[in-house]
Amino acid sequence: MTIECGTERIAGCQFNLSVMSDDFINIILGSLDTTDMSKVWRDTDDVTTCVRGRVEHVFDVVKAVYLHAAKTGKHVEMSGTFSIGCPGDASGDTYMDTDAERMNAANTIGINQKAGCKFALYPMNTTKYMDVIYEQIDLSKARGVTVSPSHYSTRLDGEVNDIFNAMEEAFVSVQEAVSHTTMTFTISANSPSSRK
Amino acid sequence: MTIECGTERIAGCQFNLSVMSDDFINIILGSLDTTDMSKVWRDTDDVTTCVRGRVEHVFDVVKAVYLHAAKTGKHVEMSGTFSIGCPGDASGDTYMDTDAERMNAANTIGINQKAGCKFALYPMNTTKYMDVIYEQIDLSKARGVTVSPSHYSTRLDGEVNDIFNAMEEAFVSVQEAVSHTTMTFTISANSPSSRK
Numbered sequence: 001m002t003i004e005c006g007t008e009r010i011a012g013c014q015f016n017l018s019v020m021s022d023d024f025i026n027i028i029l030g031s032l033d034t035t036d037m038s039k040v041w042r043d044t045d046d047v048t049t050c051v052r053g054r055v056e057h058v059f060d061v062v063k064a065v066y067l068h069a070a071k072t073g074k075h076v077e078m079s080g081t082f083s084i085g086c087p088g089d090a091s092g093d094t095y096m097d098t099d100a101e102r103m104n105a106a107n108t109i110g111i112n113q114k115a116g117c118k119f120a121l122y123p124m125n126t127t128k129y130m131d132v133i134y135e136q137i138d139l140s141k142a143r144g145v146t147v148s149p150s151h152y153s154t155r156l157d158g159e160v161n162d163i164f165n166a167m168e169e170a171f172v173s174v175q176e177a178v179s180h181t182t183m184t185f186t187i188s189a190n191s192p193s194s195r196k
Numbered sequence: 197m198t199i200e201c202g203t204e205r206i207a208g209c210q211f212n213l214s215v216m217s218d219d220f221i222n223i224i225l226g227s228l229d230t231t232d233m234s235k236v237w238r239d240t241d242d243v244t245t246c247v248r249g250r251v252e253h254v255f256d257v258v259k260a261v262y263l264h265a266a267k268t269g270k271h272v273e274m275s276g277t278f279s280i281g282c283p284g285d286a287s288g289d290t291y292m293d294t295d296a297e298r299m300n301a302a303n304t305i306g307i308n309q310k311a312g313c314k315f316a317l318y319p320m321n322t323t324k325y326m327d328v329i330y331e332q333i334d335l336s337k338a339r340g341v342t343v344s345p346s347h348y349s350t351r352l353d354g355e356v357n358d359i360f361n362a363m364e365e366a367f368v369s370v371q372e373a374v375s376h377t378t379m380t381f382t383i384s385a386n387s388p389s390s391r392k
Contacts, residue, residue, distance in 0.1 A: 014314070014348050016382050018214030018273050025388060043347070046389035047273075047312045048382055050347045077214050077243075079275030081316065081380055083348050087326055116243045118210070120277065122318050122378065124325055130283055151239070151246045152210050152279050152378075182318065182348075184277055184380055186212050186244055192221060193242035 009175075010096060012052035013062050015080025019069055027076075031068035036103035037061055041095050048080075053095035055084060055172060056102060063164040064104035067111045070160060070189040077188045082171055085124075085180040113160045116194060118153040119167055119185035123178040136173045142166035153184075163187065205371075206292060208248035209258050211276025215265055223272075227264035232299035233257055237291050244276075249291035251280060251368060252298060259360040260300035263307045266356060266385040273384045278367055281320075281376040309356045312390060314349040315363050315381040319374040332369045338362035349380075359383065 019027045032044065040053035040061050051061050062080065070076040123132040139147045139154070144162030148155045156163045167185060175181040188194070215223045228240065236249040236257050247257050258276065266272040319328040335343045335350070340358030344351045352359045363381060371377040384390070 012348060016273055016275060016384070019216055020214060020220035021216065022218045024216035024271065046387040047314050047351070047384045052347070075220065077212055079212060079382060081348060086348060118243050122320065124318065125323050127321050127323065129320055151248070152208060152277060152282060186275060188212070188243045191242040
């Protein structure tokens with residue numbers, strides 16, 4: 001396998017959204033419906049939602065889904081895996097032929113919502129993966145978030161918009177250096193534990 | 197970095213448990229309290245719970261936490277990452293000096309609970325990671341579960357006990373071949389979508 005840096009590759013994210021409320025169905029479906037998914041391929045089943053397309057649109061959509069659920073004030077968690085360059089994820093997609101304008105930016109940038117998030121980057125297909133992580137990720141430049149270490153992950157605290165921006169920058173930076181990158185994350189807002 | 201196959205290494209899992217009910221606090225705390233965690237190191241914060249120790253006890257505990265929540269009949273999701281051999285996860289643990297008896301086996305084996313689960317294995321530190329996945333995982337022997345492909349993952353359907361057993365077998369098999377392995381999963385039970 002050759003590393004084709006600079007080639008635009010399809011990105012994706014498989015995630016699940018959990019709303020800790022008896023009203024979870026309306027909030028989850030409302031959040032998915034409110035989000036503009038016109039620039040991504042999308043599939044939802046009983047376990048996860050998967051979106052695929054250009055990397056900026058994948059992040060735009062996942063962030064919007066989370067914000068529209070979290071802004072209800074309910075305790076909302078999302079876990080997922082971003083992926084780019086997966087050898088098993090090659091064909092059948094027309095969603096790369098689109099421009100870079102983020103469809104959900106205008107509707108989400110004004111939403112103020114604090115959260116805590118743990119994420120981990122996995123550069124695949126390399127024996128220098130720890131070097132890649134250390135060299136490519138510079139979270140000191142991440143604006144608006146507090147960064148702290150956690151087991152198997154890095155923790156970010158701050159506004160949801162800033163957290164997703166920091167994760168996107170780290171993901172894009174790492175994927176430029178390796179052929180296949182995945183990134184896991186779990187983000188939590190309005191937890192009774194964090195209200196203390 | 198050398199691969200030390202055969203050396204017993206500390207395993208861990210960082211997971212979040214989501215209960216889609218107004219009663220989520222009682223169910224989550226009850227599930228964590230009902231699970232015997234005496235053979236694992238454990239840390240819970242507002243985003244995740246992390247358990248670490250011998251691989252069989254890590255799986256025993258995570259499965260028990262999920263089952264005790266899911267048996268309430270509420271829509272319960274868990275996402276997490278199992279890890280073994282992480283270079284950043286080396287010291288300070290006495291939980292490896294214990295026997296193999298699973299503390300939660302007796303209290304969970306009789307719980308019948310259907311679920312759907314998506315999981316993905318990431319053998320790190322190798323350029324042959326796809327070969328490792330194809331060679332080491334033989335889900336055709338997994339008893340009691342239906343196996344199907346999904347984007348970025350493999351889907352398992354069946355009893356929760358059988359699903360976790362299948363994931364444990366796959367994880368243990370892969371970690372014998374590489375120095376650092378992670379495995380992500382999302383499991384969902386009692387979803388209104390799957391009751392159709």
